[in-house]
Amino acid sequence: METILVVDDTKTNLNILIELLGDSYDIIAAISGEMALEIIEEEKVDLILLDIMMPCMDGFEVCAKLKNNPKTKDIPIIFITAKIDEESIEKAYDIGGSDYVTKPFKPKELQARVKRELELIKLQNELQLLASTDPMTNLYNRRYFTKISEHIMDLAIRKDESLSVLMLDIDKFKSINDTYGHQIGDEVIISLANELQEHQRKSDIVCRFGGEEFVILLPNTLLDGAQILAQKMRQSVEENILKIKDYTLSFTVSIGVAQIDIKTEKNIEKALNRADKALYKAKNNGRNQVCIS
Ligand SMILES: [Mg+2]
Numbered sequence: 001m002e003t004i005l006v007v008d009d010t011k012t013n014l015n016i017l018i019e020l021l022g023d024s025y026d027i028i029a030a031i032s033g034e035m036a037l038e039i040i041e042e043e044k045v046d047l048i049l050l051d052i053m054m055p056c057m058d059g060f061e062v063c064a065k066l067k068n069n070p071k072t073k074d075i076p077i078i079f080i081t082a083k084i085d086e087e088s089i090e091k092a093y094d095i096g097g098s099d100y101v102t103k104p105f106k107p108k109e110l111q112a113r114v115k116r117e118l119e120l121i122k123l124q125n126e127l128q129l130l131a132s133t134d135p136m137t138n139l140y141n142r143r144y145f146t147k148i149s150e151h152i153m154d155l156a157i158r159k160d161e162s163l164s165v166l167m168l169d170i171d172k173f174k175s176i177n178d179t180y181g182h183q184i185g186d187e188v189i190i191s192l193a194n195e196l197q198e199h200q201r202k203s204d205i206v207c208r209f210g211g212e213e214f215v216i217l218l219p220n221t222l223l224d225g226a227q228i229l230a231q232k233m234r235q236s237v238e239e240n241i242l243k244i245k246d247y248t249l250s251f252t253v254s255i256g257v258a259q260i261d262i263k264t265e266k267n268i269e270k271a272l273n274r275a276d277k278a279l280y281k282a283k284n285n286g287r288n289q290v291c292i293s
Contacts, residue, residue, distance in 0.1 A: 007036040008051040033057030052081040067096035134208040137193035145207040149268045163260045164226035167275035170212040171252045171287040223259040230255040230290040252288035
């Protein structure tokens with residue numbers, strides 16, 4: 001059930017909203033703007049219904065505060081108010097309101113608008129997820145990796161923590177495709193993705209970088225630790241016997257490992273290049289091995 005925060009300084013109005021929406025949603029009620037801001041710090045809220053005319057802090061002020069806070073700026077706000085002058089309506093949209101309902105409202109209309117607003121948010125989240133994941137493996141894609149690696153770099157620098165990266169590539173993938181066909185090739189990629197996810201720790205970011213190439217970001221991990229993890233992954237891939245359709249096959253991976261120098265490096269690019277070079281070395285040394293940079 002989605003959670004709706006209803007804010008109004010009149011108790012009767014709050015009760016009407018609870019009555020109207022309480023069967024379909026979790027409702028949290030706030031009797032003032034200040035109270036609404038306190039609640040939003042503690043609770044996960046999907047939508048806010050906000051009265052405008054309230055003593056001390058009016059709805060506009062509450063809305064402006066929420067829209068200025070990165071944590072709450074994406075929560076949609078529907079104003080519910082007796083104010084019907086054009087200026088108020090304009091202001092409500094200008095400061096970031098999603099919708100504007102005037103009192104007295106028709107119950108059906110309010111229910112429909114609430115429903116539509118929540119559906120929009122759900123759709124937006126789904127789109128965001130689609131844009132950040134690789135549809136074949138459900139791993140993060142390169143685009144998301146670029147974005148998230150910036151955040152993780154920032155965090156590592158602030159906390160003065162180590163950060164390492166693995167670059168991993170399926171050995172002789174072309175010959176797998178040539179021998180068994182692309183469909184089996186895809187299954188091999190999916191099985192590797194599952195294998196990597198089994199070995200990843202909670203904070204690791206596993207990403208399909210493209211084709212048969214994967215990158216794993218390892219927060220709070222030194223080069224040694226990253227190397228051990230890479231060896232475990234390499235070994236478990238080697239030992240994994242796949243049965244796909246009529247075929248029984250196994251495959252191997254090569255992995256390049258690098259640590260990011262958080263004291264001197266501003267982004268992950270250089271470390272990625274080092275990991276890539278280490279991967280190249282692993283391939284040249286005969287594949288199915290881990291090389292560090
Ligand atoms: Mg009021």
